[in-house]
Amino acid sequence: MNTAAHERIAVERAVPVARLEVERLRQDFPILRQTFHGKPLVYLDNAATTQKPQSVIDCEARYYGSLNANVHRGVHTLSQRATDAYEAARDAVRGLINAAGREEIVFVRGTTEAINLVAASFGQRLRPGDEILISAMEHHSNIVPWQLACQRSGASLQVAPINDAGELMLEQFARLLGPSTRMVAMTHLSNALGTVNPVRHIIELAHAQGIPVLIDGAQAVPHLKVDVQALDCDFYAFSGHKLYGPTGVGVLYGKAGLLDAMPPYQGGGDMIREVTFGRTTYNALPYKFEAGTPNIAGVIALGAAIGYVSALGLEAIAAHEHALLAYASAQAAQIAGLRMIGTAADKASILSFTLDGIHPHDVGTILDQHGVAVRAGHHCAMPVMERFGVPATVRASFALYNLREEVDALFAAVRAAQEVFA
Ligand code: C6P
Numbered sequence: 001m002n003t004a005a006h007e008r009i010a011v012e013r014a015v016p017v018a019r020l021e022v023e024r025l026r027q028d029f030p031i032l033r034q035t036f037h038g039k040p041l042v043y044l045d046n047a048a049t050t051q052k053p054q055s056v057i058d059c060e061a062r063y064y065g066s067l068n069a070n071v072h073r074g075v076h077t078l079s080q081r082a083t084d085a086y087e088a089a090r091d092a093v094r095g096l097i098n099a100a101g102r103e104e105i106v107f108v109r110g111t112t113e114a115i116n117l118v119a120a121s122f123g124q125r126l127r128p129g130d131e132i133l134i135s136a137m138e139h140h141s142n143i144v145p146w147q148l149a150c151q152r153s154g155a156s157l158q159v160a161p162i163n164d165a166g167e168l169m170l171e172q173f174a175r176l177l178g179p180s181t182r183m184v185a186m187t188h189l190s191n192a193l194g195t196v197n198p199v200r201h202i203i204e205l206a207h208a209q210g211i212p213v214l215i216d217g218a219q220a221v222p223h224l225k226v227d228v229q230a231l232d233c234d235f236y237a238f239s240g241h242k243l244y245g246p247t248g249v250g251v252l253y254g255k256a257g258l259l260d261a262m263p264p265y266q267g268g269g270d271m272i273r274e275v276t277f278g279r280t281t282y283n284a285l286p287y288k289f290e291a292g293t294p295n296i297a298g299v300i301a302l303g304a305a306i307g308y309v310s311a312l313g314l315e316a317i318a319a320h321e322h323a324l325l326a327y328a329s330a331q332a333a334q335i336a337g338l339r340m341i342g343t344a345a346d347k348a349s350i351l352s353f354t355l356d357g358i359h360p361h362d363v364g365t366i367l368d369q370h371g372v373a374v375r376a377g378h379h380c381a382m383p384v385m386e387r388f389g390v391p392a393t394v395r396a397s398f399a400l401y402n403l404r405e406e407v408d409a410l411f412a413a414v415r416a417a418q419e420v421f422a
Contacts, residue, residue: 018313020320025312026401028053039371042406047191047219047350047397048375049241052305056245059304063297071296072270072287086296089303090286093251096306097236098227103256103285107299110250111218112141114237115185117252117265117289118214119145122183124263128154131180133211135173135197136162136387137190140380142216146185155182162387166193166342174205181206184213188220192381192393193342194325194350196224203232212258218242222399223321223349225314228253240298244399245305249298252289259285266291309400317400321349324398328407335414341393352379352393355414358421360392366420367394370413372406 026032029051034041043051063085069078071086093105108114123146126132132146136159143157150157158181160173168186177184184206189196203213212234220226221238228236236253240246254262264271264282268291273281282288309317328351332338337356355363364376375395378385385391396410 017319018316020312020316020400022320022401022403026403028055028308029401030054030057032401036371036373037369042370042372042409044396044398044402044406044410045373045375046222046399046402047242047379047395049247050222050244050399051401052244052246053308055308056301056304060246060297060301063300067300068297070293082296085300085303086294089299089306092303092306092310093253096226096310097221097251097253098229099253100229101256104253104259106252106254106259106286106289107294108250108252108289109248109295110239110241111139111216111237112145112239112250114235114250114252115141115214115216116145118183118235118237118254118262119149121262121265121289122212122258123149123153126150126153126155126182129180130155130182131158131178132156133158133160133173133176133181133184135160135168135186137166137168137193137195137197137381137384138185138187139191139216139218140382141218142185142187142214143383146183159383162193162195162384165344166190166195166384166388167344167346168195168197168202170198170201173202177206177209177211179209181209181211184211185216186213187216187218188226189217189223189348189350190342190381190384191219191350192352192379192384192395193344194347194352195342195344196220196346196348198346199233200231207232219349222309223314223318225318234258240302240305243302243305244308245302246295246298249295249302251302256285259289264288264291268292312400318348320400321398321402324402324404324407325349325351327404328396328398328410331407331411335411335418337418338414341388341390349399350395350397352395354390354393355418358417360390360394362421363394363414363417366417367410367413370409370416372410372413374410 069082071083214235215233217238222243240249271291341352360376
């Protein structure tokens, strides 16, 4: 590293991270004012979906109240305004993840669709004997689309193992990379374990052999500062609804050269340049991959969500959540019979655990009686459950609006659940 880079990093480290004024920020989230079973809502199911600030709710309502028109299609003023707002959201996404160009940002329904797009389109070049390399901690969304691509092509799925802490076993991963590997597809942050993968290193290893890498960023984008150019990933997928935005909208980032060389995923309006019955030519990027009327309101409201988190700063959000996770982990360690699933050295925002003798679904139900909303289940990561020999876990996941008092409420409810089953 050169001296300038060292100095830049030293300066960045010296800049204090602003503290979130969480009590004040909670006022931005109307849903948090509710009570359930006579108790204030303690919402700790943020990995499933986050709650929305008033600015995002208002943005979507404002769109339908004053801006609603189809995009890229009309010469009338309303359509042009809708198009401008839609394209401004693309610029906001580009800025959020520091993509080199706006044509590299494709709007989709969510992470699931983004990965399916790549598996279906890039997957057309797969041949028998080719390999796709994933990890043992993937969400079903980063397994099943590749299985489908393998079934269609005769390629095979290779799986890099994880250790007892829930960390990727890097040596085994490196050994699985080879001349037959056509794609590495890996989560940035595991939704079932909280593990943060060393994706920069993983990408370097893959690129050394000329292999492209797709990163599933569904859980990472709300909790970490992501820079796709610094990572040098080839594809990056995430969902709006985990980033305080609406459901039904997400993003596929892809390097322009790769996207350009890939065939369309779906056919329809807006993705074409010219259509005859004999032949169709396709629109430029990113529109080639945005067939049909998109979720216009959702995209624009995602832009508002990005504005919200950017104003707070992802570093500040990450620092707050990191402190909450440390506080929660320390409390969990005090509870007899609690087994933590996922103890990686690098973790973020997710605490997954089981309680001896109590099924996670029963724990979830009792927690709900105390107003505490968590997810209990396999978290759409059944191979992770199998790896740890559990049918399911209880998962508490944190967001920018969570408080230490809510962690206390979680563990008070956990103790109450243990008493019920004592
Ligand atoms: N995980 C959870 O409770 P969609 O559903 O397309 O927005 O995101 C899919 C997805 C892909 N990868 C990871 C790592 C994820 O965590 C998710 C969604 C939610 O953990 C719902 S299953």
